[in-house]
Amino acid sequence: MQIKDLSRTTGVDVETIRFYEKQSLLPAPARRENGYRVYEAVHLERLAFIRHCRALDMPLLDVKRLLGFVDASEENLGEVDVLVDQQLVRVRARLKSMRALEKQLLQLRARCSGTHDGHCGILDELVSAAHGEACACHSR
Template sequence: MQIKELSQATGVDVETIRYYEKQGLLPEPARRDNGYRDYEASHLERLSFIRHCRALDMPLADVSRLLGFVDKPDAHFGDVDRLVDEQLARVRARLKSMRALEKQLLQLRARCSGTHAGHCGILDELVSAAQGEACACHSDG
């Protein structure tokens, strides 16, 4: 199959497929007589694996390591577990950060009465913060 067909089958952009090839995540396909890349079912499977890992927000370095385990499955299960545990820790840290961001935005939103009669409490807070003053969204309360 051609790169466009591979892209359509996996939902991965053509340029991303080429990037994965350059990074060594996806083996370079054979070329047809006309110079077009000729992808096989193994490329589709590997690209689908990469896409799934990326959907789990795994860094490309970790995806590469996982692909190495797929290529040589010599009982690296402890390493795979460790990789997933590290990703889980990153996700949990981001969730904590997102909850803090949500709290800040709620505190900022509470500054607006909704009427905007002459001024906006949200903009007032943001301008104050830009001037180095304390703002509602970064208060400890």
């Protein structure tokens, strides 16, 4: 199949596929006489693997390491656990940050009475914060 077909089948942008090739995440495809790349089932499977890892928000460096385990059937598969554990730490940190952000937004939202009679409590808070003053969402 051609790159456009691989892209359509997997939902991965053509430029992203080329990038993955340059990063050695995808093996270089064979080429026809006219120079067009020819992708096969192995490319489709590998791209699906990469896409799944990326959906889990794994960094490309980790994806590359995981592909190394798949390719070489390395003995030290405990490193796979370490990679996933590290990803869990990153995800938990982001969740904590997102909960704090939610709390700040809720505090900001509480400044709005909903009447908007020429005055907006949310905007007042944001303007105050821009002037370096204390605001509802960031305690001083």
